[in-house]
Amino acid sequence: MSDDDGDEDDELPAIVQSPSELSYAIDHLPEEAQDAVRRVFSEPPKIALQQCRLIGDTYAFQMTELVTQSVRIRASGNGAASQLTCSCGHGGELEPCSHLIWLLDRLAKQTLYDYDPKTPLTMTQDGFAQELGDPFTAISQHRLDVLSDGLHCPVVDPKAVSGDHDMASCRVQESRELLSAVYGMSPEEFRPDIFDSNNSSPLRGKKVLKRNDLDYTVLRMLLDNHHFFNYFQSVSRPRDPINDPFRKLSQRVDRVLRIFDAHASDPAYATTTTTTTTTTSSIETPPNVPWAAKHILGCTKLIKSFIYTRDRPLQPSETTSAARTLVHILSAVVSRNQDVDTGSATTRTEHNLYLYLIGDRDTDFAIAELNLLPEAASQHLHSLEAVFDDIGRLGAPVSYFEKFKSLLSRLRTPIMGASLKRQVEEEDGTYRHFKRMK
Template identity: 30%
Template sequence: MTSSSPTERFSQLSIESMPPITRSRSRIQDLDESPAESEHDSFGLGYNTDGAFIFPSRLSYSLDELDEDTQDHITTIMDMEDNGPQCHLQTYVAREDYIIFQVAELVQHTVRAIAPESRCNLPPCNCYEHTKAGRPCRHMLWLFDQITNQLEPAPRPRDAPLTLTMGGYPRELGNIYDRINEFHLDMLGEALHLQKPDTDTEDNECVNPRRVQAIKEMLASLNAAPVEGYRPDLFANPSRGKRLTKTKDLEGTIFRMLLRNDSFFQYFRSSLRYDELLENPLKKVQWRMETAIAKFDAFRRAPGRPPHGRTKDAEWCARHLLAVDKQIKSIVMNTARPLSNGDYHEIITLLLHMIQEVIKRNEDVPLDSQVRAKRNLYFALIGEEDHDFITGTLETIGTSHVFPFVAEISSIMDTLGQFNYGMPDTYQDKLRKVIALARARHASTSSPSGSKRSSGGGPDSRAKRMK
């Protein structure tokens, strides 16, 4: 199905599920089960020690605002002992004044995200379970949980679970229809590993890079091989191939099946242990950053053409990058395990790479501030006003980890100071503070009289994470 509207205000994701996976997390364990799997199995769906309910994405939700019958209903259909909802996404389509998501198990179901002002009188899901009782069904709960996992920062503090509403999504999202439109449908489809709905062809170029990366991680993990450099013949220039099977290459055949078939991809992915999925939250936000910038670049390169779907201008891209910054800060503050030196190095590298990409897109445009905000990413994100972009996250990280990057941050400040639009004084002061604190910390730990500490994170970063 394809969009019937020139805008991306509306969408449909199609979800199908394979037969339930008959594996018990608490009763029967495979003989070759690793300690890592056993440890993770205790963190399945169900209530955690704080009284919040864990959904398939590992986000936790408070059910306190729901009546007792509805709470019992939700915990029954979402309990991992019964494997939870066996659903997956397949496609999406646009309709006037509402977004359609099609969800399938053994049969397909249609889930709608409806605009607040819409006159649509259709139920959010067309399944019997929802239309009869009027409560959130497993299709709505599963789908909106997957979407929330893309829209909301993760991980979240243990004492701040999301609040589930009768709409099947958390109150913290506001209106899910508006949030999806702000994110943009094609971005969401890629994030959820969907092929584009109009690419059900044999065109070898029609592949979702997000899905390709997920397949690479799964196959590399099952082969106990490093992801980087794994099967370059398949992943350096991925294609669907003219034939489904690849002679004398079982992995190549499985790769094509996972790339082509939505049902098989979701079934295969749900069959893996959680520790085999290599779900690195930093990789997820890096993908979001790179994809948003790439789509903004496409908008810049074709200024005279009518945009395809909603306009992916500088303001749109800036909102995504601010969200990425927020998600990175959440990773630093709320990670379940202490971050290593390598983790912090990767995080700071990504933050500085992000601001450098913004600097590269300081494009001269007409003096009209409204036009400038649409065309100039630097002006929209930094030059017009202080949005605390990356500075708050850098302040959250232990200064001992920031010090190796002081020269790079200083160079960035010098570059910003040369721009015609300059930068807000408050933003400049925050960058100076980051540099000063890092240098002072380094001087105190390096001097003979100072109490020298290890570079394993420092108490400042850990204390802030635990607040």
């Protein structure tokens, strides 16, 4: 073998994959920056996010490794790029610190709705994907109160006297998912005496240890210790509820709609929400119709991407979860045919979420994705028929109405329900909530 061949064998790959399974092209970076990225991705630091907040015009993320670090993403103004700093003091002009690379990779994972797994992202010299755009702008358009859920990182308000329930509700929900998986139960059925009772809320009381109740004790540990939560999640199974991507997207849509509904009922919500510490109307995108629609459309895109880009076909439980999420999203949008006074919309469509996504033009909203999952969707036939009736009453483009009608006809085929029932019965039965089709 020639020396030239040996040199080629020693060349490092130009594309690297991050722990969050995003691919980056780095061959255009200086060698120091390439080495830094490879080092972080090959041996990722053991980091747990503690909290995040908005301080004036700066997003701050606090994380722990062996010591607590604080990453700050500051808006520079005048069209300049964000200022990225970390309290660790490491890194430099050609080599961003590991905390910045780690955090910005996770920001990209949460905010990029159009990411194609087959096309690597382009790593910038500052340690984040070029496709992310300006990090501060990406967060402000996504909104920190939505982003924090995906990062498993509560938003804190230092002015609050005690912990805000909504602030911690996502961590409580995910802890319930982790614990229920140990028993092979659905999260909704696990320990209602703890999670569905205000009197015994895990957020109440200072004691972590509860005698004769290991579930409650472990729950309090999951809520109180970020590293323990991350460790518990890291050993969970791929098909556990907390790792179900479709369930997570459904929860994201619910979060978006809660914020949207609160803003719709009181536009001042955008500037007085308890999950931020300063006036945000001029910093974060207001939670109006276009903002909510962008998130909802992004979630349906991700569902379609999950279906098409898997290395293996979806398991029956996965198709069931995907269909359940799509029907939930569709029903939620159809139920929001109300005009919202946002003060900035220029057309009625921008005042009405239903009109924006369904009523004004045909974009195959949710129907295209449901057509990819006919067997699983057939288990929701009655719900879809009710939604179809609502759309007929509210009005929609004729082409969309006909596509929906065609989908229902396809789902009424008897073989659909029977086939999926046989498949689901072969699994562990975690989500056997569906009625058999008649």
